[in-house]
Amino acid sequence: MPRPGGLAAEYPGSGAGRAATWSASAASGQRLCWHGRRIAGSMSTSTSELRWALGDERDFAALADDWRRLEHRHRYRSVFLSHGWLDAAWQWRRQDAQLSVATLSGAGDLRAALVLQRQRTRLHKVPVRCLQCLTVPDSQEVDLLCDQHHEVAVAMALPDLLQQLQDWDVLELKPLRADAMALACLPPALAATGLRTRIDSAGDNPVVPLAGGWERYYSSRSRRLKKGNNLIANRLRRKYQRIELQELPLASREERALARRLLTDISADSWKAQQTSTCFDQPGPGRFLERLLARLGDAGRVRAWVLSLDGRAAAAELQLDDGETLSALRADFRQALQQDSPGSYLNWKLLEHLFTERDGLYRMGPGANAYKARWQVTAQPLQRLLVFNATIAGRAAWVASRWRQALAERPPKD
Numbered sequence: 001m002p003r004p005g006g007l008a009a010e011y012p013g014s015g016a017g018r019a020a021t022w023s024a025s026a027a028s029g030q031r032l033c034w035h036g037r038r039i040a041g042s043m044s045t046s047t048s049e050l051r052w053a054l055g056d057e058r059d060f061a062a063l064a065d066d067w068r069r070l071e072h073r074h075r076y077r078s079v080f081l082s083h084g085w086l087d088a089a090w091q092w093r094r095q096d097a098q099l100s101v102a103t104l105s106g107a108g109d110l111r112a113a114l115v116l117q118r119q120r121t122r123l124h125k126v127p128v129r130c131l132q133c134l135t136v137p138d139s140q141e142v143d144l145l146c147d148q149h150h151e152v153a154v155a156m157a158l159p160d161l162l163q164q165l166q167d168w169d170v171l172e173l174k175p176l177r178a179d180a181m182a183l184a185c186l187p188p189a190l191a192a193t194g195l196r197t198r199i200d201s202a203g204d205n206p207v208v209p210l211a212g213g214w215e216r217y218y219s220s221r222s223r224r225l226k227k228g229n230n231l232i233a234n235r236l237r238r239k240y241q242r243i244e245l246q247e248l249p250l251a252s253r254e255e256r257a258l259a260r261r262l263l264t265d266i267s268a269d270s271w272k273a274q275q276t277s278t279c280f281d282q283p284g285p286g287r288f289l290e291r292l293l294a295r296l297g298d299a300g301r302v303r304a305w306v307l308s309l310d311g312r313a314a315a316a317e318l319q320l321d322d323g324e325t326l327s328a329l330r331a332d333f334r335q336a337l338q339q340d341s342p343g344s345y346l347n348w349k350l351l352e353h354l355f356t357e358r359d360g361l362y363r364m365g366p367g368a369n370a371y372k373a374r375w376q377v378t379a380q381p382l383q384r385l386l387v388f389n390a391t392i393a394g395r396a397a398w399v400a401s402r403w404r405q406a407l408a409e410r411p412p413k414d
Contacts, residue, residue, distance in 0.1 A: 052161045055101040066110040073147040079320045080141045084295030086115050089136045091287035102161055112146040112154040124400035128169040128393045137278050138329045143180045155189035169394040175202040175382035196398050202384040206364040206376035214355035225374045229348050232341045240309045245349050248304040250297035259304050266316045270332040307346040314342035324360040
């Protein structure tokens with residue numbers, strides 16, 4: 001059986017003869033192993049002491065303080081799992097999805113939490129009722145938020161949650177980073193109950209490590225990239241008197257309102273306005289931006305940068321700051337200024353500035369873009385975990401996924 005995290009890994013369930021091997025017992029407090037390898041900490045809580053609760057938007061709002069404490073007990077830190085980020089994401093999705101908030105409590109403490117959206121969609125052309133982690137196009141990772149000292153007990157309690165979540169065919173968790181709790185613990189736990197699961201690739205997140213200094217890093221970039229940058233810089237200097245890169249202040253309500261108007265104006269003036277519905281002047285994305293700045297702006301977890309040409313904002317980048325990791329959410333530039341390449345210049349000079357400001361990682365965001373390939377040093381693999389319910393549609397989606405994999409693995413004809 002492939003390791004958890006491998007591409008197209010399958011956990012068909014205990015009845016298929018290839019289920020994960022368990023050495024866990026809530027009563028004995030032993031460790032959970034997968035083919036002899038420990039995947040989580042010791043189980044200090046019996047599953048009989050844990051209780052799942054399902055809530056709605058109002059329940060989610062009331063969880064802010066408990067959620068924040070649980071964030072600090074998760075196996076890694078991520079602003080994409082924060083209450084503020086998910087609150088902002090829901091402002092976008094509330095038009096076309098139904099929110100379900102699942103929380104697991106024990107001994108008076110919140111042990112795990114998962115925010116799901118319900119949607120009807122198609123998986124491999126099969127119509128399914130899909131439970132998905134709450135995401136927006138700017139999301140870079142999801143996970144089952146969990147106290148790392150109780151991961152085994154939480155994993156063993158998950159089947160109880162799936163029984164309470166009625167009317168679903170497929171559960172989809174995407175995108176998951178390689179060290180996600182959901183990847184490490186859930187597939188073997190669910191396979192032991194007979195549920196079929198599958199792990200597929202969900203692309204990569206390009207990364208630039210910010211250690212080592214700008215000069216060393218930039219010298220490793222291609223000659224083509226550096227020549228193109230010099231041409232852009234010369235063109236801008238000939239055309240504009242003032243070329244300014246500025247980080248927008250977000251500490252006060254007035255500053256956040258000004259930043260929101262500026263980011264919205266650039267987004268609405270970009271090429272995306274003609275080809276997508278994700279610009280900040282649209283109702284859902286607009287509410288997302290407003291709530292994101294309100295919840296995370298004054299805490300320094302959101303950063304906004306603007307490139308101005310002769311006093312006019314030409315390009316912008318919005319980021320999330322985890323302390324050790326800086327994640328680029330999106331970058332926009334005014335379409336009318338495309339010939340001046342303000343977006344490319346912003347990316348270049350912003351990255352140069354970040355090397356002087358901090359260490360850690362700069363994540364450029366998922367997506368196979370040519371400009372990201374020119375700058376990236378490495379990439380974080382992202383994966384998708386699918387759980388198939390024993391409904392007619394769930395079984396059909398499972399069969400369709402196996403058939404699709406078989407076609408992909410078929411050797412080419414001579």
